[in-house]
Amino acid sequence: MDYDLRFPVFLVCNIALIWLLQMVNGALGSQGLSLSLGATLLIAPSLFLRLRWGLVAVGLTGLVQGSMLPLLPNGFFFILYALGLMPLYLFSPQLRRLRAPQILLFGLGINVLLILAQAFVLAQGRLGLPEYWLRIGADLLLSSLLFYPVSKWFMNLQQSLTSLLGDDLRSARAKE
Amino acid sequence: MTQWHNIRPILTLVAFLALWWLAPPVLKRFSRNFFYEFQAPALTLKSHLEDLQTYWSMSSRSKTDLIEAGRDLARMNAVLQIRLQESADLRGEVQRLERILHLPQANSYHYEVARVAERSMSPWWQQLIIAKGEDYGIPVGAAVVYSGGVVGRIKEVHANTSVVELVSSPGFRMASTIEGDAEPITYTGLVNPPFSPPLGQALNVPPRAKASPAEPLRLVSSPLGGIFPAGLLIGEMYRLEPGQDGYFQQGSIRLSPDLNRLREVAVIIPRSTP
Numbered sequence: 001m002d003y004d005l006r007f008p009v010f011l012v013c014n015i016a017l018i019w020l021l022q023m024v025n026g027a028l029g030s031q032g033l034s035l036s037l038g039a040t041l042l043i044a045p046s047l048f049l050r051l052r053w054g055l056v057a058v059g060l061t062g063l064v065q066g067s068m069l070p071l072l073p074n075g076f077f078f079i080l081y082a083l084g085l086m087p088l089y090l091f092s093p094q095l096r097r098l099r100a101p102q103i104l105l106f107g108l109g110i111n112v113l114l115i116l117a118q119a120f121v122l123a124q125g126r127l128g129l130p131e132y133w134l135r136i137g138a139d140l141l142l143s144s145l146l147f148y149p150v151s152k153w154f155m156n157l158q159q160s161l162t163s164l165l166g167d168d169l170r171s172a173r174a175k176e
Numbered sequence: 177m178t179q180w181h182n183i184r185p186i187l188t189l190v191a192f193l194a195l196w197w198l199a200p201p202v203l204k205r206f207s208r209n210f211f212y213e214f215q216a217p218a219l220t221l222k223s224h225l226e227d228l229q230t231y232w233s234m235s236s237r238s239k240t241d242l243i244e245a246g247r248d249l250a251r252m253n254a255v256l257q258i259r260l261q262e263s264a265d266l267r268g269e270v271q272r273l274e275r276i277l278h279l280p281q282a283n284s285y286h287y288e289v290a291r292v293a294e295r296s297m298s299p300w301w302q303q304l305i306i307a308k309g310e311d312y313g314i315p316v317g318a319a320v321v322y323s324g325g326v327v328g329r330i331k332e333v334h335a336n337t338s339v340v341e342l343v344s345s346p347g348f349r350m351a352s353t354i355e356g357d358a359e360p361i362t363y364t365g366l367v368n369p370p371f372s373p374p375l376g377q378a379l380n381v382p383p384r385a386k387a388s389p390a391e392p393l394r395l396v397s398s399p400l401g402g403i404f405p406a407g408l409l410i411g412e413m414y415r416l417e418p419g420q421d422g423y424f425q426q427g428s429i430r431l432s433p434d435l436n437r438l439r440e441v442a443v444i445i446p447r448s449t450p
Contacts, residue, residue: 029297030436067211
């Protein structure tokens with residue numbers, strides 16, 4: 001069975017980003033805001049891993065994230081990230097030929113869809129409340145504003161770590 | 177062949193999701209506990225790092241500040257020593273009366289102080305993770321309080337950590353009363369809008385109650401729920417409006433902003449009856 005060394009790198013990076021986001025959201029919580037960057041976790045596994053490894057990486061990422069949250073049955077983020085990975089994977093041949101800002105613009109669209117999917121699935125009868133949509137709107141705005149800088153930094157981190165293993169993601173994209 | 181190539185990713189996704197869907201619930205629960213306990217040491221480490229950060233920021237203070245803080249603490253210690261003595265005298269008196277009247281023990285719980293390791297404040301849930309769990313005998317459902325009143329309720333207990341559902345969490349419910357009144361009121365948490373203190377809602381408020389932003393009513397815990405002791409502050413009721421049934425009112429509750437900044441909380445653990 002073939003094994004891609006980028007898989008553990010992306011998984012470890014994803015878990016590190018989840019922990020960082022938890023710390024940031026812990027501080028932002030006092031202002032009634034939260035940062036949600038699900039698509040950031042999906043970009044590299046969708047572009048640079050084979051589909052089954054990408055699904056396993058984002059599935060495990062979803063399980064790690066969901067284990068700290070009161071979501072039963074466990075697996076909400078597992079399914080959400082697996083579904084979110086698909087559009088990125090299906091367009092990966094085209095996306096790999098693009099520059100980072102264009103990839104991140106596509107990622108931003110996926111991130112908005114992920115936040116809206118969470119808002120609808122987890123609403124539990126609050127869909128008609130204006131304050132609920134005010135809060136979702138504020139979170140969506142904050143997440144969209146910070147998506148580009150955080151994702152750019154995260155992509156650079158992943159590229160640096162994979163280059164330590166002798167695998168250059170930039171040249172992999174350039175070859176396309 | 178090209179068609180097969182096009183639908184292959186979709187089939188892989190369907191197979192992946194079907195695998196998860198068909199997985200036995202025991203496996204799903206195990207994976208949840210496994211990944212939670214996997215992250216628990218990182219939470220504790222983060223809590224220790226915050227302590228270190230506080231230590232370094234405190235060590236940069238001038239000696240004059242430290243001397244003044246020490247003097248203030250000595251004064252507070254003196255006051256608290258007197259209160260402790262008063263409390264011990266009162267406890268002795270209560271025990272004496274309980275013995276004479278053959279009453280059950282009133283003080284049937286003890287406090288376990290725990291450090292807050294993690295906060296999660298989303299539109300869907302608001303919870304804290306505290307750095308004490310089964311190792312300190314914390315039970316599911318126990319009340320959690322702080323110096324300013326009610327914090328929430330223990331929702332999950334793990335080996336070294338516990339999850340606390342905050343009083344501000346949407347869906348949180350508890351029995352309450354207006355301070356100085358005996359009629360039961362239902363308190364529920366609400367979705368918290370951005371840039372505002374946490375909010376709640378009181379249902380079944382008696383028609384005679386009157387509250388305004390200038391003269392808010394204090395909503396306190398009721399022992400009717402069987403979890404919280406009586407009289408712990410929940411929040412201030414600053415607005416009342418007619419309820420859906422046309423008889424009772426419903427009130428808007430402003431909770432303390434300190435709820436989002438807590439560093440330490442106390443879990444009320446019932447004493448096991450002999």
